[in-house]
Amino acid sequence: MKKRKVILIAVLIFVLFLVLPLIFNKKGPRHFTTPSLSDIDYSEVFFTNDTDNLKLAGMLMIPKGDGPFPTVVIIQGSGPSFRDNGWNLAIVKYLQDNGIAVLIPDKRGSEKSEGEWIGASFDELANDAIAGTEFIKSQDQFEYSYIGIVGMSQGGWIAPVAENKSADVSFIASLSGATVNAYEQLLHEEIHNISKYTYPFIAKMIAPITTNRLQKMEYLSSYADFDPIPYLKKVDVPVHFAFGEGDKYIPVRACIERLEEYGLNDFKTSVYPNGGHALIDIESSTVSKKCMNDLVTFIKGIEN
Template identity: 30%
Template sequence: MKTKLIYFLILTIISCPIYAQNNRPQEPKEPFDYISENVKFKNNLDSISLAGTITYPKNGSDFPAVILISGSGPQDRNSELMNHKPFLVIADYLTKQGIAVLRVDDRGTGESEGNYNETGLAGFVNDTQSALEFLKTRSEIDPSKIGLIGHSLGGTIAPIVANNNTDVSFIVILSGAGMRGDQLMLLQKEKIERQMGVPEIGITQGQNNMKGAYEIILKSKDDKIQLQTELKNYFTELFGAMLPENQIQTLSQQLSLPWLVDFIQNDPQTSLRNTKCPVLALNGSNDLQVPAEENLELIEKLLKENGNKDVTTQKLENLNHLFQESETGLPNEYATIEQTFSPKALEIITKWIKQRTK
């Protein structure tokens, strides 16, 4: 049972690109009816160069602007996944509505320097802060109307950046977490397995297995090699000969990645409670990776506890983690859906931003 569950989850994720469709009707094609400029700027805190694309209308000035912050794993400026380019679609839509957009290659991806998998959350925060400083230098942009749109892990980073920078005018959290990382990952595992039809005894066993691993991670103190060793020993004792040593090694290495360790240990309570700027938090009812009800309720509660009066949360029916209209919400469905990003969600985001940047 244990081995089959692990194999099934791995195959579900890996198989997505294999069955990816090429028909992506929302993807914009050149020539664009706005300015699209490739740019580079420095993250001086970490001494790396970052690359991206800024888009803004051809006519006018002092545009409101947003920085797009990607979810987990190294992604390019379009946040390309399974032939979908959601950040390109979002940027195209917002720019046509008069909102400038900066989207950036994650460090170590595309034309950006650095190493994603050797970086913790603090590094990603520094990258976004550097993007903010860059936008403030652009003559086309109104520096008092710059906001952040963070998806998934980006929704964790956005409030931290807003806490550190009073220049952040607003944030939009898309499928962002309201609970600590380990709790979210256990809930995600449970929801996905239940939707896949895994027997309840298997779900319970899987929860217990991963709780043990997360407890080790929660106690770890910035020693990656030591953490890998402890996780490897834990999984070896847990699975014995049922799981090959190389798979145990791979699992231990993946769970020891600095950004993932930081996420598992991170509790967004502090950053959300201290966020004073306007916040829009959206999630799909079919999101199995960051379940909507549990997280939206927490996000709203934490934001309002410390006096933030401009908080909007909304659950959008039938949308999955990527904001596609979906049937099941399972990850293996992402590639088969032609839609890249829900037009309804785009409309809500745009209307909300415009109301706060008049």
């Protein structure tokens, strides 16, 4: 009887050990205030990626006043794209309100763009961005001064690929885009995902296994071996990296150290306190105004 009691107590302690992370890691969603699509002054546009023979669509935001305007082509993050994505809208509205024109293409296979994003290589997605720059050059709705690329999240990986292929890109800005390779990025993300349900030291033991399996999935396999450094080393235009402290999707410190390791010290890097992946300012519950001001200053400071 005494032995059974000891076993029962041991089992209860073990169960409590397993359950504690679920209790203390439980956090509510972070409140994030963003504009809606109805708050954005835009026109729907259509253009063609001639390289891959795809018809693409998107939204063009032109600032008020007379041009010429600095112009950015947005490369969106992983997965499909949606025009009402709040993070995208918060950023493009700030740019438009501060005298910067923006083209945000629908990702291939999303909204009104042809094609399929699943299985698309970064080279192919870069071609879509280049098609956007070609559209800006040919359109007659406004006069532009120069064109750059703003890569958001995964788009930060694709931006240097596009720059390497086009002489029309005058700058790159990467918002929460990684500089580590695909495995390191996914491993970091997996550790944080698993840590919601167990202890960090256990998550670090499990994550390499799940990461290897994830890399074999169709939507990840096309870039499972990607490393941005070879492309970044070929970039010959100004580059600005914006990171959010505490990002659960990319290892911020490792990203900065990797730039330093490869001597890419001319690139501007900024880390915003408690910003996370969405670069949120906790007090205002929206995209960090400091981050956006820095982005605007960087874009307008480009000399052509």
